[in-house]
Amino acid sequence: MNILANDSLLTMVIPVSLEEDILDFLLLHPRWAGGFSIIAAQGMGQGARLHSAMELVQGRSARKLVLIAGVHADLQRLIEALAREMPVPEVEYWISPLLASGRLA
Secondary structure, three states, rough: OOOOOEEEEEEEEEEEEHHHHHHHHHHOOOOOOOOOOOEEEEEEEOOOOOHHHHHHHOOOOEEEEEEEEOOOOHHHHHHHHHHHHOOOOEEEEEEEEEOOOOOOO
């Protein structure tokens, strides 16, 4: 169990096609990803890879955002392990400082 306070937020933008594989990976690594949220999103712009006919027509691609609050070093280890397991250029991530987190009760 990690006793350090969460100081960072990992955001991953993943293709819908990889959702189950990545979520399975996260569930196998509770030390690095004790809990997380998944949000439906759409990718647009120069970096967006459009695969289906509908995505080509709309100009945007279906994505999921995975949000994980944790300790920076653990989140970095998680990204490194995930990159070794699934080296997919369509998975984008960033780690941001987390100023506060907690529960209301």
